[in-house]
Amino acid sequence: MASITIDGAGPRTGAAEPRRRRPGARLRRRNTLIGWSFILPNFVGFALLTLVPVLALFYISFTNWDVFGKAKWLGLANFRRLLHDASFHTALWNTVYYSVVHIPLTLVISLALAMLLNRKLRGVAFFRTAAFFPYITSVVAITTVWNLLFSPKYGPINDVLRFVGIDNPPGWTTSTTWAMPAVIIVGTWREMGYYMILFLAGLQTVPRELYEAARMDGANAWQRFRNVTMPCLRPTTFFVTVMLTIGSFKVFDIILLMTNGGPGQATLVLSQFIYKAGFVNYQFGYASAASIALFLICIVVTIVQFVVNKRRAA
Amino acid sequence: MTLVHGTPETRALTSASAAARRPDRQTPGRRAARIIGYVVLIVAAAAVLLPFFWMLSSSVRGSNDVFTIPVKWLPPSWKWDNYVHVWSQTAMVTWWKNTMLLSVVVTFLQVLTGSFAAYGFARMRFPGRDVLFLVYVGTIAVPWQSYMIPQFILFSKLHLSNTLWSIILLQAFGAFGVFLMKQYFESVPEELSEAARIDGLSEYGIYRRIMLPLSTPAIASLTLLTFVNTWNDYLGPLIYLRSPNLWTIQLGLQTFINNLYDQNYALLFAGLTLSVLPIAVIFMLGQRYFVEGIATSGLKG
Numbered sequence: 001m002a003s004i005t006i007d008g009a010g011p012r013t014g015a016a017e018p019r020r021r022r023p024g025a026r027l028r029r030r031n032t033l034i035g036w037s038f039i040l041p042n043f044v045g046f047a048l049l050t051l052v053p054v055l056a057l058f059y060i061s062f063t064n065w066d067v068f069g070k071a072k073w074l075g076l077a078n079f080r081r082l083l084h085d086a087s088f089h090t091a092l093w094n095t096v097y098y099s100v101v102h103i104p105l106t107l108v109i110s111l112a113l114a115m116l117l118n119r120k121l122r123g124v125a126f127f128r129t130a131a132f133f134p135y136i137t138s139v140v141a142i143t144t145v146w147n148l149l150f151s152p153k154y155g156p157i158n159d160v161l162r163f164v165g166i167d168n169p170p171g172w173t174t175s176t177t178w179a180m181p182a183v184i185i186v187g188t189w190r191e192m193g194y195y196m197i198l199f200l201a202g203l204q205t206v207p208r209e210l211y212e213a214a215r216m217d218g219a220n221a222w223q224r225f226r227n228v229t230m231p232c233l234r235p236t237t238f239f240v241t242v243m244l245t246i247g248s249f250k251v252f253d254i255i256l257l258m259t260n261g262g263p264g265q266a267t268l269v270l271s272q273f274i275y276k277a278g279f280v281n282y283q284f285g286y287a288s289a290a291s292i293a294l295f296l297i298c299i300v301v302t303i304v305q306f307v308v309n310k311r312r313a314a
Numbered sequence: 315m316t317l318v319h320g321t322p323e324t325r326a327l328t329s330a331s332a333a334a335r336r337p338d339r340q341t342p343g344r345r346a347a348r349i350i351g352y353v354v355l356i357v358a359a360a361a362v363l364l365p366f367f368w369m370l371s372s373s374v375r376g377s378n379d380v381f382t383i384p385v386k387w388l389p390p391s392w393k394w395d396n397y398v399h400v401w402s403q404t405a406m407v408t409w410w411k412n413t414m415l416l417s418v419v420v421t422f423l424q425v426l427t428g429s430f431a432a433y434g435f436a437r438m439r440f441p442g443r444d445v446l447f448l449v450y451v452g453t454i455a456v457p458w459q460s461y462m463i464p465q466f467i468l469f470s471k472l473h474l475s476n477t478l479w480s481i482i483l484l485q486a487f488g489a490f491g492v493f494l495m496k497q498y499f500e501s502v503p504e505e506l507s508e509a510a511r512i513d514g515l516s517e518y519g520i521y522r523r524i525m526l527p528l529s530t531p532a533i534a535s536l537t538l539l540t541f542v543n544t545w546n547d548y549l550g551p552l553i554y555l556r557s558p559n560l561w562t563i564q565l566g567l568q569t570f571i572n573n574l575y576d577q578n579y580a581l582l583f584a585g586l587t588l589s590v591l592p593i594a595v596i597f598m599l600g601q602r603y604f605v606e607g608i609a610t611s612g613l614k615g
Contacts, residue, residue, distance in 0.1 A: 031440050034517050038434030039446070042427035045487030050453055053464035060464055116355060121348070123355075129601055130359045133366070136597055138546040140564045141586040144571055145365045148579065156368065189362070242455070250457030253548050257568065271459040278463045279553060287463045295460040302455040 057295065061288035071285065078289035088290065090265045091273035094180065098269060099248035102184050106244055107237075110192045114199030115229075128200070132193035139190075143257035146186045147173060173259050176266040183267055186254055191247065195240050202236030203229070238309045245305065246298050270294045369590075373397070373583035396584040404585065408559060409566035416478060416562065417544040420485040424540045425533060428491025433521045435492065436499035437507060447496075450489045458549075466553060480554040481562075485544050491536050498532035499525055534603035542593055563589045 061078055063071040082088050113131055117124055134142065149157050150172035161169040170178040206229060214224045230237075252271035255261065261268035261276075274294065278287030373396055375389040400406060435447050465484075466475070474480045506528075507520050515523065526533070551565045561569070567585050574582060 028440070031438060035434045035438030035440040035443065038438060038517070038521070039431045042431035042487055042492060043446075045427065045483065046450070046453075046489065049465065049468075049483055049487055050456075050461070050489070051449070053461040053468055054453070054456060056464040056468070057461050060467070065467070113358065116351060116358075119351065121351060121355070125601075127355050127359050129597075130362050133594075133597070134362060136542045136546070136593055137366075137590050138564055138593070139548050140568050140571075141369065141590050142365070144567075144582070144586060145369045149365060149368065193362075246455055246457060250459045252459055257548070271457070274459060274463065278466070284463050284467060291460040291463055295456060298455055298457055298460070 054295075057288050057291055060285055061292050063285045065284040065288070067282040067284070074285065078286050079292075081286065082289055082293065087265060087268065088273060091268045091270050091290075092293070094266075094268055095249060095251070095270045097180060098184060098187070098251055099245065101181075102187050102248050102251075103241070103244050105184070106188045106192055106195060107240065109188060110195035110240070111199050111233075111237075113192060113196040114203055117196070118200055118203045128197075131196055134190045134192075135194045139253045139257060142186065142190060143254055146182075146189075147258055150182050174263060176263050179259050179263060179266045183255055183258055186258065187248075187251065190254070191244075195244065198236055198240050198243075199233070202233045206232040234309075234312070238305070242302055242305050245301050249294065249298055249301070270297075366590075369583050369586055372580060373587045375580045375583075393580065396580050397588070400581050400584040400588065403581070404570055405558065405561070405566060406563075406585065406588065409561055409563040412478065412560060413545055413562040413564075416481050416485075417541050419482050420544045421537055421540045423482070423486035424488060424491045425536055427487060428536065429495045429526065429529070429533065430521070431492045432495030432499055433517075433525055436496045437504075437520075437525075438517070450492055453489050454493065462549075462553065469554065475554055476556050476560065478555075478560060481544070481547070481550050484550050484554070485540070485547070488540075491540065494536055494539075495529070495532055498529050502528050531603050534600055538596060538600045538603060541596065545593060 060071070062074060062076070064074050064078075065071040117128055117131075121127075149155050152158055152169070152171045152174055155172075157172070158169040170181075172178050172182040210228045210232070211224060214228050219227065250271055251269055252275070255267050255269055255272060256275070259267045261272050270290065271294065274287050274290045277283050277290060371389050374392050374394055375396075376391055376393055435443060435450075469475045469480050469483075474483065502525060506524055510520050510524055546564065547562070548564045548568070551562045555561055555565060558566075558569075567582075567589055570585060571582060
């Protein structure tokens with residue numbers, strides 16, 4: 001493929017400069033070969049392990065592929081079944097619930113933390129480390145500790161809540177209404193440090209002179225935030241929002257480990273629906289159809305965010 | 315306050331020592347803001363670290379002292395032998411070995427192939443390069459959960475399921491490493507490579523002798539991030555590793571939790587602490603790079 005492109009490009013340069021034609025073409029071919037040789041080791045793995053499965057997903061979702069690898073073409077049957085599957089609706093709704101609360105909450109908290117830590121305070125390095133630590137701690141350790149902290153009768157959280165005068169503290173992961181908030185709290189707690197670092201990097205690119213100028217013009221702290229910080233942070237905010245959105249729609253491990261989708265289906269999310277259909281019921285075809293839904297949601301939301309960002313930048 | 319209205323000499327002194335940074339001047343309002351800032355930070359840090367503190371403190375208690383009413387934040391008695399027990403009563407040694415092996419191999423492959431490919435994307439010009447890079451970046455928006463089913467089928471066909479190879483292949487060729495390294499390589503001045511090229515160094519030589527040594531922060535952060543990711547991964551091992559002798563520390567501990575009939579939570583906390591320990595050590599060692607690397611990956615979006 002590469003050589004064809006070069007042959008096509010070669011004569012055109014040759015027409016302009018006949019004497020340098022051959023060395024130029026040879027140089028390009030050499031560059032292409034060397035370039036590919038750099039990319040190839042990673043690309044082979046990447047193509048085989050990521051691209052091939054993504055493409056295969058579309059085929060498998062139209063079949064009833066099972067654990068023995070037998071597959072019959074079903075057309076749209078899997079998708080029709082999804083439309084009428086109450087569990088799928090619940091999973092979709094819960095995923096949206098998680099995302100709609102988790103995204104703005106994490107955005108605000110991580111930005112606030114970054115603003116707080118973007119000053120010359122004693123011990124700032126320690127605070128940055130502390131905020132980042134949950135993100136790199138194993139999810140098994142995190143969920144176990146939080147589950148025990150949340151335990152309704154003997155857990156320290158409800159103990160503290162009773163101490164401050166709340167007689168009937170929530171049942172957290174054992175209650176259908178409070179399980180999702182509990183998961184969101186842990187999700188936010190875990191990820192805020194990561195996004196805080198991104199915001200910190202963004203804040204450091206804001207020119208100090210702009211703040212000085214705004215202060216000269218009599219802008220108060222809120223006005224400086226609205227009219228200096230936010231516009232300068234727009235690229236970072238965009239990146240953080242995109243990453244947060246994808247992260248929220250694919251949320252899985254903390255839910256699997258904290259509530260396993262329960263109680264009932266109170267915290268069943270899309271990824272877990274896929275996991276259950278595939279690795280518990282061994283309906284790979286049906287699980288793939290649900291995967292397509294997750295795939296499309298992430299791609300479409302990302303593209304919309306890109307378009308909105310472009311329009312705002314223009 | 316006196317300093318501000320002081321003699322020219324003292325003013326010059328203060329402005330020199332404070333690097334002439336006017337907004338940092340200590341007015342009562344600023345001082346109050348500073349104190350409030352500290353209070354908020356301390357409360358936030360406590361909220362973030364409290365679960366870890368509780369984990370540590372519970373790991374050295376007697377089995378009946380973990381849940382008490384009211385909560386005791388410090389252990390009533392110190393039982394260090396919980397750590398010995400969890401080490402001898404579980405297959406912790408096997409889990410540690412497996413996890414360490416996976417993390418080291420995955421990290422090595424990811425850093426090597428990732429930085430190699432990144433050089434191709436950052437410094438070589440050839441047709442199709444930009445489209446290919448777009449495909450790489452595009453897959454960052456595709457969650458693994460959406461293609462884990464076909465990937466599992468593929469790995470099963472290749473008889474890789476239930477081997478450690480599955481996890482190595484799963485983690486070692488991520489697009490993220492290529493992306494991070496490319497961002498960093500592009501910040502290295504092109505003139506350096508040009509000079510080396512004129513001196514007769516090949517592209518591979520430039521990669522090895524110039525780009526790699528100049529990219530220590532990016533390599534360090536990619537190393538740390540990949541290591542931590544592999545060490546902490548739960549879903550990959552959950553799907554692929556079924557034989558107990560292949561289990562990683564995360565999988566092993568979760569099974570230990572699910573089978574915790576004797577309710578010895580103190581032992582569990584000791585196990586959890588042991589699983590977090592290497593990550594904590596690595597993080598403390600490379601904290602600076604970590605933060606820098608993550609910031610680099612996010613700068614341009």
